[in-house]
Amino acid sequence: MSKLNVLYGSITGLIAVAFFLYTFSFPSEQRGLDPRLYPRFISICFFALSVGLIITGVQAWRKERKPAGEKPEQASIGPAGKKFFLSPTKKRIGWMFLVALGYVAIIDTVGYLVATPPFLAGSMVLFGEKRVLRILLVSVISTAILFWLFRIIFRVPLPVSSLW
Numbered sequence: 001m002s003k004l005n006v007l008y009g010s011i012t013g014l015i016a017v018a019f020f021l022y023t024f025s026f027p028s029e030q031r032g033l034d035p036r037l038y039p040r041f042i043s044i045c046f047f048a049l050s051v052g053l054i055i056t057g058v059q060a061w062r063k064e065r066k067p068a069g070e071k072p073e074q075a076s077i078g079p080a081g082k083k084f085f086l087s088p089t090k091k092r093i094g095w096m097f098l099v100a101l102g103y104v105a106i107i108d109t110v111g112y113l114v115a116t117p118p119f120l121a122g123s124m125v126l127f128g129e130k131r132v133l134r135i136l137l138v139s140v141i142s143t144a145i146l147f148w149l150f151r152i153i154f155r156v157p158l159p160v161s162s163l164w
Contacts, residue, residue, distance in 0.1 A: 003061060
């Protein structure tokens with residue numbers, strides 16, 4: 001697993017660098033925020049996460065190395081892998097995928113402001129939140145903050161309802 005972390009971290013780091021360099025070809029805007037700002041911010045964050053993945057992979061790799069006389073273990077799923085595939089985690093991931101798929105399917109029809117609170121509420125329920133008031137408040141306030149950030153500050157057009 002640690003070798004895979006190093007490999008995936010390296011690949012995603014290269015993608016982040018390539019995307020950052022690609023932003024230099026984006027058009028520039030003189031008033032307001034530059035349209036290149038947000039993609040650069042995302043690519044820098046993506047690169048930082050890639051570096052973190054590489055570091056954790058290297059640290060785990062060092063711990064896994066055995067002295068020279070021992071035989072390497074055969075690859076197997078092991079009890080932890082079997083436990084994952086038989087646990088509620090697999091169901092939770094499947095439900096989260098379906099919730100996200102539903103969100104993507106309806107956002108163009110009902111718009112960002114209508115589709116996002118139920119998506120956030122469903123995600124919170126899947127992650128174990130049971131307090132209804134907290135779910136409602138976080139869903140509505142997060143939607144409003146994200147709308148303000150992207151629509152007003154970054155001037156990113158968000159999907160609007162085609163129903164009205």
